[in-house]
Amino acid sequence: CYKIAQISKDDNSQLAVCRVLLAELEAHKDAWPFLTPVNHKVILGYRKVIKRPMDFSTIRRKLNNNLYFSLETFMGDVNLVFDNCEKFNEDDSEIGRAGHNMRKFFDELLQLKK
Numbered sequence: 407c408y409k410i411a412q413i414s415k416d417d418n419s420q421l422a423v424c425r426v427l428l429a430e431l432e433a434h435k436d437a438w439p440f441l442t443p444v445n446h447k448v449i450l451g452y453r454k455v456i457k458r459p460m461d462f463s464t465i466r467r468k469l470n471n472n473l474y475f476s477l478e479t480f481m482g483d484v485n486l487v488f489d490n491c492e493k494f495n496e497d498d499s500e501i502g503r504a505g506h507n508m509r510k511f512f513d514e515l516l517q518l519k520k
């Protein structure tokens with residue numbers, strides 16, 4: 407019984423860390439391109455180029471619906487946001503630079519939380 411309790415406690419503490427990390431990402435000044443899903447009706451070519459769209463509001467919904475089982479699965483979706491950004495945007499663009507800044511910020515956050 408203790409072992410089962412121990413596993414669920416770890417999951418809960420990992421999920422608590424995910425909530426803190428997501429709140430810090432959402433509050434960052436360069437988060438604006440990533441707060442909502444990219445509207446592929448507005449951004450031409452996006453649906454064709456980006457196979458797995460992801461954004462912070464979708465991550466928030468998945469977190470609230472208990473769809474992340476570990477810090478690793480949460481990190482996979484956060485890094486997907488930044489990988490999609492690099493694929494679609496020039497490095498030397500407003501959104502491209504925001505993506506690089508946010509990925510650096512996230513990597514630094516993870517160093518603090520580990």
Ligand SMILES: Cc1ncccc1N[C@@H](C)c1cnc2ccsc2c1
Nearest residue numbers: 438439440442443444449491494501
């Ligand atoms: C992350 C991303 N990658 C590629 C294209 C768009 C976006 N972001 C969306 C919100 C977005 C959608 N529309 C505009 C219009 C000016 S900046 C901006 C940003």
